[in-house]
Amino acid sequence: MGNLKAGVARVDVTPPVGIHLGGFAGRIGPSQGVHDPLYAKALALSDGDETAILVVADILSLPRDLVEGVRASIQGITGVGKGGVMVAATHTHSGPETIGIKAGLDDPYISAYLKVLEKYLSGVAYMAWRNMAEARIGGGRGDAVIGFNRRKRENSIDSEVGVIRVDDNEGNPLAVVVNYPCHAVVLGPENLLISADYPGYVNAVLERIKGPGFTSMFI
Secondary structure, three states, X not given: OOOOEXXXXXXXXXXXXXXXXXXXXXXXXXXXXXXXOOEEEEEEEEOOOOEEEEEEEOOOOOOHHHHHHHHHHHHHHHOOOHHHEEEEEOOEOOOEOOOOOOOOOOOHHHHHHHHHHHHHHHHHHHHHHHOOEEEEEEEXXXXXXXXXXXXXXXXXOOOEEEEEEEEEOOOOEEEEEEEOOOOEOXXXXXXXXXXXXXXXXXXXXXXXXXXXXXXXXXO
16 A cells, blocks of 8 residues: 545535525525535545545535536546545535426526536546645544434434544645534525535534635535
8 A cells, every 4th residue: 555645626616596496395486695605525535556536515415417427527537437436415405406306407507507517526526636645644433413303303313423634744634524414404495595504614614723725525
């Protein structure tokens, strides 16, 4: 195994106002503004023998054909095999419609956005891959209770927070991946503003604390 290399990148993927939001079938209309921006972020890791790329977007869910398109594009650009690419969503319920709950994917706004989004996800992965440099990695886990079991409130919930931290070769924090199993529904069905919801706030707080050059990713 060779020395670890890592690279990160981000791009703004906020859709135009007027697009339908996903996550709630009972919304009364399309989006009317932007509460906070949506981002796509990528982390590329290589030990010299194998390379893996994680791409995460502030989106409710991603269609299978879009994910396969991103994987194929990344493979063509970087040589990283499809099996080495994970494309994930933060599951914000205040992001654009992407799975046909409120509006069909043939809606002009939505179909156009998905085509552009696929290019953004491929591009951010390429940037992270290009940015790779010597790095260090570690992990940890803890607990946080911020929600409840909405189907059976007396039942337990999964409160584990998993964290992967990546530092540059000098020990300066470069990126963190936070994993937590809770729907992003702080802003409910009455909300008509585009938002990354609480995962976006988690990322914004960590990036503000760590400062410029640091990237927080939520899955």
